[in-house]
Amino acid sequence: MSRIPLWLEAHPHMRVALLTLYYLAIIAGLVVLYGRGNFSTPPFVYQGF
Amino acid sequence: MQTGSPSRQPHLKAALLALVIAAIALAASLLWCTRLERRYIHALAPEFTPEKLQGAALQKHAFSQPDLLVLYGSSELVKEMPNNATQFFQDYPTGFRVFPVGKPGTSSLSVLQKVAAVGDDIKGRKVAFSISPGWFFTEVFAPEYYEGNFSNMQAFELAFSTHLSFELKRDVARRMLDFPNTLDDRALLNFTLWRLAGDTMVDRLLYAGTWPLGRIYCAVGQMQDHFEAALHILDVDEKLNPVPVRGMGVMKWSEMLKRAAKLANAAATVQKKKDEVKKKHLPRASRDKSLLPGTAREWTDLELLLRVFKELGAEPLLLAMPIEDIRLEVAGLSPLPRTAYVQRLNALATKYQMPLADFREHEKDNDFLVDFLDHLSAEGWMYYNKALDDFYHGRFTNR
Numbered sequence: 001m002s003r004i005p006l007w008l009e010a011h012p013h014m015r016v017a018l019l020t021l022y023y024l025a026i027i028a029g030l031v032v033l034y035g036r037g038n039f040s041t042p043p044f045v046y047q048g049f
Numbered sequence: 050m051q052t053g054s055p056s057r058q059p060h061l062k063a064a065l066l067a068l069v070i071a072a073i074a075l076a077a078s079l080l081w082c083t084r085l086e087r088r089y090i091h092a093l094a095p096e097f098t099p100e101k102l103q104g105a106a107l108q109k110h111a112f113s114q115p116d117l118l119v120l121y122g123s124s125e126l127v128k129e130m131p132n133n134a135t136q137f138f139q140d141y142p143t144g145f146r147v148f149p150v151g152k153p154g155t156s157s158l159s160v161l162q163k164v165a166a167v168g169d170d171i172k173g174r175k176v177a178f179s180i181s182p183g184w185f186f187t188e189v190f191a192p193e194y195y196e197g198n199f200s201n202m203q204a205f206e207l208a209f210s211t212h213l214s215f216e217l218k219r220d221v222a223r224r225m226l227d228f229p230n231t232l233d234d235r236a237l238l239n240f241t242l243w244r245l246a247g248d249t250m251v252d253r254l255l256y257a258g259t260w261p262l263g264r265i266y267c268a269v270g271q272m273q274d275h276f277e278a279a280l281h282i283l284d285v286d287e288k289l290n291p292v293p294v295r296g297m298g299v300m301k302w303s304e305m306l307k308r309a310a311k312l313a314n315a316a317a318t319v320q321k322k323k324d325e326v327k328k329k330h331l332p333r334a335s336r337d338k339s340l341l342p343g344t345a346r347e348w349t350d351l352e353l354l355l356r357v358f359k360e361l362g363a364e365p366l367l368l369a370m371p372i373e374d375i376r377l378e379v380a381g382l383s384p385l386p387r388t389a390y391v392q393r394l395n396a397l398a399t400k401y402q403m404p405l406a407d408f409r410e411h412e413k414d415n416d417f418l419v420d421f422l423d424h425l426s427a428e429g430w431m432y433y434n435k436a437l438d439d440f441y442h443g444r445f446t447n448r
């Protein structure tokens with residue numbers, strides 16, 4: 001077994017903290033990808049009536 | 050065995066913690082956005098940006114300010130013209146500034162969705178709506194105009210509004226379905242509008258089924274609206290907080306001269322209009338029949354808008370540009386359709402008990418509009434401004 005999992009096993013609070021950061025990064029990614037609204041409208045030529 | 054202990058479920062614990070932190074961060078960001086919007090709302094009044102026109106957050110803030118008067122309209126608001134309401138009330142000459150909302154092609158159906166998205170923030174607030182006569186002399190206007198003004202966020206707010214009756218939403222949905230291009234790739238909105246329009250027992254049940262998802266969409270749309278508004282404010286921050294620089298700038302003379310020439314041309318418009326009369330004159334009888342305003346779909350949309358105003362408890366002023374004699378001449382029309390148009394407009398205003406300024410006394414005034422495309426001249430704007438000022442200060446009486 002490598003040293004990192006062993007270290008994480010020995011420090012459960014650090015493990016939770018790192019996992020929290022991991023999930024926060026996922027949420028932040030989703031916000032960046034889908035968080036912005038789209039208020040653009042198709043262009044058109046206004047000719048009056 | 051320690052099944053269920055926190056150390057055995059680190060992922061669950063971390064995910065919940067991340068969600069709580071994200072929720073707190075989101076709430077704090079929204080609070081920050083709202084404060085930024087409130088701080089800059091007066092400076093944003095003269096703008097015609099998508100964040101202002103296609104969202105609802107900035108319009109809501111405008112309604113919350115006692116010294117801002119929201120004016121809905123279309124291309125006349127955007128057209129550069131001396132004395133236009135935005136410019137005229139820029140420095141709060143009588144205690145308020147006009148907050149225009151509209152762009153070319155913004156008809157009643159688009160305006161009513163903006164108003165519906167504002168929701169009950171409009172309750173008890175004064176609002177003005179500028180009516181373009183051109184909309185009522187075309188049976189069905191080009192769908193591109195509606196599509197070019199369509200806002201997904203505002204449409205969702207209308208479809209899932211908690212402030213409007215089902216019957217009103219049904220009638221609006223039936224009109225919105227006449228523009229299928231706006232519903233492409235919007236499956237939930239499309240489905241919801243069909244359910245509203247159908248109005249059978251099954252439709253109502255299915256509509257109720259979509260309600261939770263629809264409200265989630267609305268909540269996401271509202272958050273996006275706040276973020277977009279805040280990002281826009283940060284983008285134009287320097288413009289909104291101008292720092293005067295003395296003697297360091299270079300005058301953009303070519304731009305200024307072009308602008309002056311454009312405005313000077315506006316003064317010579319009447320002659321241009323007369324020339325157009327000569328060119329376009331058509332036999333009167335042939336035009337009267339096709340242009341009688343009774344068939345225009347805009348009547349339906351205007352009445353729907355008035356119903357939205359009524360159900361939301363707004364206090365609107367209707368401003369209707371006059372149809373000048375010269376316009377009748379160029380269209381080859383008798384005064385009959387004009388009389389029918391004005392009478393119907395007055396009947397609607399009376400039905401919904403809303404004040405209307407129809408400016409009939411200016412029908413012989415060929416300078417009220419600058420062209421035949423429902424754009425006010427510098428003179429026309431002054432009459433509009435007087436009506437807005439009287440309305441804001443509670444002096445307006447139906448004329």
